[in-house]
Amino acid sequence: MMSRVGRLTRFELAKLFRQKLPYVVLFPIVGAILLVIMRGMDVKSEVVADPRLRDGFEYLVTSCLWALRLVSGFAVVIASLSLSGEASQGTYRMILVRPVTRTDVFISKALVVAIVVIALFIATALLSYVMLHVVHGFWRDGNYVSPLNEGRYTLMGEEIVSDPNLSKDVLAADFRLAMALSILPLLASGFFGLLISSIFDNTGAAVGLAMFLAIALYGFASVDRQAGKYVFSHSLEYGMTIAKHRAEAYSDRKWEEEEIRRTWVVPLLSGVVFLGAAYAIFVKRDILT
Numbered sequence: 392m393m394s395r396v397g398r399l400t401r402f403e404l405a406k407l408f409r410q411k412l413p414y415v416v417l418f419p420i421v422g423a424i425l426l427v428i429m430r431g432m433d434v435k436s437e438v439v440a441d442p443r444l445r446d447g448f449e450y451l452v453t454s455c456l457w458a459l460r461l462v463s464g465f466a467v468v469i470a471s472l473s474l475s476g477e478a479s480q481g482t483y484r485m486i487l488v489r490p491v492t493r494t495d496v497f498i499s500k501a502l503v504v505a506i507v508v509i510a511l512f513i514a515t516a517l518l519s520y521v522m523l524h525v526v527h528g529f530w531r532d533g534n535y536v537s538p539l540n541e542g543r544y545t546l547m548g549e550e551i552v553s554d555p556n557l558s559k560d561v562l563a564a565d566f567r568l569a570m571a572l573s574i575l576p577l578l579a580s581g582f583f584g585l586l587i588s589s590i591f592d593n594t595g596a597a598v599g600l601a602m603f604l605a606i607a608l609y610g611f612a613s614v615d616r617q618a619g620k621y622v623f624s625h626s627l628e629y630g631m632t633i634a635k636h637r638a639e640a641y642s643d644r645k646w647e648e649e650e651i652r653r654t655w656v657v658p659l660l661s662g663v664v665f666l667g668a669a670y671a672i673f674v675k676r677d678i679l680t
Contacts, residue, residue: 395492399499400506407503412472416465420458420515427454428522447538448562448638451523452569456631458515459573463580463624464605465511470504470584471601474673475591493674501666504581512577516570539563565634568646572630572654579623579658580605582665589669589676620653623661629654 407413428450474497527538540559587601605624612619619625629650636644 395495396498396502399495400502403499403503404506407469407507412469413507416461416469416511417514420461420465420511421518423457423461424454424515424519424522427457428519428526446562446638446640447523447527447540448566449635450527451519451539452566452631452635452638454519454523455515455570455573456628456635458519459512459577459627459631462508462511462515463577463627464602466504466508466577466581467584467601467605468598469507470581471588471597472594473500473504473585474588474669475594475597494670497670497673501582501585501669504585505578508577508581509574512574562634562638565637565646568651569630569634572651573627575655575658575662576624576627579626579662579665582662582669583623586665586669586672589672620650621657623658626654626658 523538529536539562583605584601587604588597591597591600608622609624612622612625620629633644633646
């Protein structure tokens with residue numbers, strides 16, 4: 392079974408990356424990162440005492456937050472095209488006459504969704520890190536000064552003001568925790584799209600409904616904060632927002648164990664439910680007519 396799934400996964404990845412969609416989605420992600428990081432360049436006559444000073448970690452966390460929001464939406468779109476695309480094109484007839492089962496096909500589709508989501512996640516982190524250093528790094532006394540060193544930076548790193556509230560190591564740990572907590576919500580978004588894709592033969596209907604429900608759930612979670620804690624996609628917000636506020640020197644913002652637990656438990660359980668429901672629908676419905 393593993394060899395069959397491996398071959399199908401490689402085939403699906405090759406097919407996906409021959410299309411334009413995986414490359415097109417990078418443009419808005421890169422755009423979001425650049426807009427956040429280059430925001431610091433639009434400052435007039437900034438001086439050391441200017442309250443608009445920014446810490447490098449604030450730029451890094453904020454750019455990742457906005458980019459990962461886009462990744463969550465793209466995960467829904469790409470996943471909702473997965474199973475419905477095969478059904479609409481009638482390719483299941485060719486696939487299932489070979490020595491593979493529906494379970495093999497479903498597992499390979501789920502793996503492809505997970506691989507794409509993780510690839511976009513890694514690309515977001517790397518692009519944010521590189522662009523931050525290109526825009527806000529600078530040379531002083533013959534040495535390169537990273538915008539992530541302890542301190543608060545002005546436009547293009549012209550001046551440094553010490554920030555005694557939180558050290559570089561603390562902010563770095565905040566960023567790592569926030570990014571780790573964002574992986575499961577992104578995967579849950581992809582598996583949500585896979586569930587919708589398993590219901591429809593028409594790709595337009597699958598993508599339309601998946602995006603409508605994803606946006607509606609996210610909007611509901613933003614309005615009702617208490618109920619929003621139990622919405623899988625909104626779990627992305629907690630860790631990144633806390634890390635952002637702490638980088639902005641709101642040192643009264645603390646990590647809460649209960650919220651951290653909810654931030655990974657909710658998308659984990661949601662993802663399992665979405666995968667289980669999608670598999671049950673896929674193996675039982677008629678996909679060959």
